[in-house]
Amino acid sequence: MNKMHQINSKILIYVHQAIRFIINKMTKLKKKFAVLGHPISHSLSPKIHQHFATQFGIHLDYQPIDVESTNFKKILSGLKQEGYEGLNITLPLKNLAYEICDELSPKADYTKSVNTISIKNNKLIGDTTDGLGLVTDLLTKNVSLENKKILVIGAGGASNGVMCDLISQRPQSIFLTNRTITKSHDMSEYWSSLAKDNNVLLNILNLKEDITFDLIINATSSSLGNDSAIFPENLNGYFWYDMMYGKQTPFLLKAEQNKAKFSDGLGMLVEQAAAAFNIWHHQKPDTKSIYQIL
Numbered sequence: 001m002n003k004m005h006q007i008n009s010k011i012l013i014y015v016h017q018a019i020r021f022i023i024n025k026m027t028k029l030k031k032k033f034a035v036l037g038h039p040i041s042h043s044l045s046p047k048i049h050q051h052f053a054t055q056f057g058i059h060l061d062y063q064p065i066d067v068e069s070t071n072f073k074k075i076l077s078g079l080k081q082e083g084y085e086g087l088n089i090t091l092p093l094k095n096l097a098y099e100i101c102d103e104l105s106p107k108a109d110y111t112k113s114v115n116t117i118s119i120k121n122n123k124l125i126g127d128t129t130d131g132l133g134l135v136t137d138l139l140t141k142n143v144s145l146e147n148k149k150i151l152v153i154g155a156g157g158a159s160n161g162v163m164c165d166l167i168s169q170r171p172q173s174i175f176l177t178n179r180t181i182t183k184s185h186d187m188s189e190y191w192s193s194l195a196k197d198n199n200v201l202l203n204i205l206n207l208k209e210d211i212t213f214d215l216i217i218n219a220t221s222s223s224l225g226n227d228s229a230i231f232p233e234n235l236n237g238y239f240w241y242d243m244m245y246g247k248q249t250p251f252l253l254k255a256e257q258n259k260a261k262f263s264d265g266l267g268m269l270v271e272q273a274a275a276a277f278n279i280w281h282h283q284k285p286d287t288k289s290i291y292q293i294l
């Protein structure tokens with residue numbers, strides 16, 4: 001009886017999805033979305049969201065829009081008038097988006113970062129999916145976090161933006177380090193109570209200690225600028241993850257020299273996009289097939 005009930009529920013879900021797919025196909029009007037940032041021409045988000053949309057028969061108009069901090073607010077109000085339903089926000093606007101949104105998810109509020117805006121009833125509702133994107137990609141790559149020792153390099157928006165989700169995986173400890181170490185101390189203080197609630201030890205990396213980390217995450221923007229990347233010497237880790245993607249960074253080179261396993265952040269990009277897609281369209285896209293077209 002119970003089994004019968006489960007089969008019936010599954011059939012109902014398939015029927016429901018099929019009906020939504022057909023309705024989406026029949027609705028010729030395109031839903032308007034965009035990704036805002038500067039620079040933006042390199043962004044893979046339009047390609048990713050279009051690919052997801054085809055999985056559900058959704059007609060999507062997803063544009064990259066180059067926006068600088070100075071005209072962000074003005075552009076946002078224009079996009080609201082034009083009937084946009086959702087916006088992804090990328091560098092350097094995530095913190096500004098946090099400040100501008102009318103409403104925030106608890107996570108966006110905590111991380112002070114917004115990468116996904118839903119526009120409803122003329123209101124900007126902000127959320128962040130970067131942390132979930134990172135954690136989902138790591139778990140997909142069989143890098144488990146529970147009870148593990150993690151090192152996070154960087155103390156800017158990118159590292160703070162993923163802390164909620166990292167802590168929620170209940171690693172044994174998260175060590176922090178940064179070129180400007182005072183910022184790691186501030187970061188540690190900010191996250192201390194959430195870490196304590198989740199039984200996670202939060203530490204500042206002490207360079208005299210010889211620790212082999214299960215996971216080292218590079219959350220710095222070191223490969224974007226022209227200065228040479230400054231990381232602690234003698235890092236040891238089983239898995240190295242660079243949140244940047246698309247090029248061989250000094251961090252990944254170090255991982256290779258150390259004969260460690262490593263990954264760039266392309267999977268994080270894809271998974272944060274999938275989480276944003278789910279917020280907007282209430283559908284979870286398949287993310288495995290996308291890598292062939294990126």
Ligand code: ATR
Binds near residue numbers: 158220230
């Ligand atoms: P984002 O939002 O990308 O995190 P951010 O808030 O400006 O940008 O933070 C950039 C981070 O990258 C900081 O931790 C920064 O270190 P400082 O706090 O010392 O500035 C780090 N960073 C930038 N360039 C770096 C480099 N060449 N070597 C090491 N760390 C670097």
